[in-house]
Amino acid sequence: MTKDLLSLSTNDYIAGIEAVAARFDSATYPQQNLPADDWTLLTRAGVLLPTLPKEFGGRDSHLEMCRVIETVSEWNLPLGMYVTVITGVALRPIALWADDEAKQEVLPHYSGGDPMVAGFASTEPGCGSAMSGMTTTFEEVEGGYRIRGRKHWQAFSLSAHWWLVSAKNDEHGREYGYFIVKRSEGFRTVQPYEPLGLKVIDYGLNEIDAVVPRHRRIRAEGGNLRPMVEMLMASRALMAAMGAGFLRRISREAHAYADRRIIGRGPMSGIRFVRYRLAAIDTSYTVCAALNHYLQTSLDMKGDMIGAFPAVQAIKTVATERMLSAAQHYQQLVGGEGYRSGSPTNISAQAFLDARVYTIFDGTNDLLSQQLTEYCLARTDGRPLSEFLAEWPLTAAAVTEHRLDLGFLDQNLEQEHRVLAGRAIAYAFSIGRVMRWADETDAAPAEARAAIEFLKADIAGVAGEFRLLATGVLGDEDEAPAETSFSRSVPVPASV
Template sequence: METKAVRAKTDESKTYLSALENLIKENYNSAAFPNVSFPRDDWAKLSEKGVMLSMIQKEFGGRYSHEELCDIIETIAKYNLPLAMYTMIVTALFMRNVTKYGSEELKREVLTRFSSEPLVGGFGLTEPSCGSNMARMKTTFEEKEDGYLLQGEKHWQAFSGTADWWVVAAKNSKNSKDFGYFVVKRSEGWNLVEEYDALGLKAIDYGRSKIDAFVPKYRRLNVTYEGLTGAVDMLCGSRLSMCAMASGFISRVYAETKERTKTRNMGNGVLFDVGYVKYKLKLLAANKTITKALFVYLKYKTDFRAVLLDHFFEAQAIKVLATDKMLESALNYQQLCGGEGYRRDSPSNNAAYALLDSRVYTIFDGTNDLLSQQLAEFCVKESKDGNVVKFLSEFEKTKNGISHINFDLSVLNNNDTQEERVMNGQIISRIFGLQCLEEALEATEKHFEYGDFRNAVLFLNADIKKTIAETEVLKNNCLVCMY
């Protein structure tokens, strides 16, 4: 039975989230808000409403709620996708890692400020010379008597020129297999040397920065994993959060596309009357349901406050599937808006910005091709004998999902080449999506109708069949120009 204390806490949380949503809806809807670097004065208004408090422990002035952060990111994405990314980076990438791995002295220094000031924190990992191979990073740390000297270069970090604080990954200058993570003030030696003009997500600034900073010893995060395992845990938080952004974003895309098709005149009727248009709306509805199911999994089966390494499989699958569906939805939104969808600041739709903002999601935070490959490699390793189909049929996180597939999946056992592993990883992400759909359907709280569930299952099955068909192309090396 629900106690009065639990009810009061739930009511208070709803009031907090409602106030935040009202502020965003009224002031920061991307249909009207300028598509520019997000002003600090406006970040201050959101900070006053507690937008960052969910990843700050209560003793430092926060709320420390995983579920609230999930709801915040999803809600913001419904109104302003770039702002949702902005918020996710500050909370799930910066503050989560300070909270999880920081010393008490560090948390007192940083978290108390973030709970009361409109500060911005970034995450410095990617470098110009190493791409996705983080083991080749050139940024180093050298231990001194009273701290660490950090030197190197980072790029494509969100807030490259504006973040007040950074979590920075670096390699031991004397041991290339030893990696450390440090919290650095921008004023201590983080300097922007080149601004990048990104196609979308204009609320966030990107660029290339040089680091030459000395930090005290207590600013090194207590990450004890070998190699880059610590970075994997840190990135799991942002990858898992992609479904929150996808759920909010696609719910808006679906609503706006449906409204557009019902108001756009064609002959004696409207665009909505066209059969293929209705099929495309079914696709968008399926994507909305799929990403909602992934969101339900994120909210109730994971916890940003915990170590996330045990959720490596889900993080990869969610990032791949959720962001694929974001881009697919944005493309179809633009297509159904016709020429007006190709126009910035169109009075009839937001399709151009929806596409530009969502495009990078399949690239940043690990390109989906690489993450798909890693998904397949994970399953091959866990299967012990290479029988991936058998493994997925028994794996707790996929066995119910695979039961919704009634055709041959033996292609998943062919993982000899890199391209096979990429395609198989794409299939595996869809199987995980089927699992999440079933779990969300059976949840006590109602998230969608049974018809929505069936529609989503059909489209995920179609995705899988399409990828299987594409694997046939791999067997026919007929292009002489490739060899």
């Protein structure tokens, strides 16, 4: 059935996705777990195909992976996440690093238009941000590996047919492993979770006690968590595509509502502060569109992405922050009707609940920001951080062209400063992406200018937070300095 899709041009193929995605319009689609029949509509339209190599019936395209997510997210953000988890998080590592035998066993199930689901099981009740604390173990047994432990908050806890599971072994020093597990081999959901948003996806607490054949272990370095960081990079980068689709919709909805709603003698959109909120929403869209352009043109989910670590940390944190802040502006603009579930006049209540988790999951933004700073600090070669950023290819053009004053970063950076500094670095990175997007597309220069002004104000905000911290608000000046070693998930410079 999906074979006919393989010969389509990218634009015709995406038009087909668009036509089906429109049926899932978040204004009308029920807030419920996606029924298998509805998932079939999307798999038959080919949403999984760009992730799959051609020899397994796929279209094998980085650009199309991005465009599918953007298109689906414009109609229904949770559905964009649904597709992202299956494609970017679960199937991509299998397509890239599994043994041929394992690929042959798993991937053909996902190319034929059946309602197949796959998930990634990493987080445990006792650890999410610091995954070195995982308790799920693997051990070699006759014919393969036995994996035992508990995982929670997995997308598709109850519905996934195949899993990618992370586990550890401490028999000869710490070793990590990643295993492809069929649900029926011993993956059991013991408690369903009720999320506040993203209702199309089912979540829960899971117990694993499974024996898998040897060929189902993914080829990945075992001594540290670097492979897991890499496996999460595609979904983190795809936040730009989700953000671009979602915020195009939110911008449209917010403008239409503000034009329709009469306050006093005229439309709400005539109030100047309302226009400021609309500008904040519009510039958030611009920022995500620029990050998405960078994702489409400069990154490649079809290969190892670890080299893009700093760019991806910046994309994830800025795109998700923009999604959340724009959703909040939209909900504020809608007033009381924005606090009503299922309101017929707007989608703001659910949009806010859906966007809320984006700054938390897939690596909490605070941790990712800290890691971005540490990535840069490990490469300064003794220079002040601001000097490094003025020369670093990812921020140099923005720093020079907009005379960004990042001198406030040049001090002893405690943990709290590193989180904030990472945000400033990510904003500077984003200014550079907006500049490039404006140069390489037919975007209106005024849109780019406004987005850059908002990002510069964000950097000034971080500088203000540094000043706030300097007043001693944490009240711990006399305490011993906190642990300042770098996170072990941050790639070290090649020369180290």
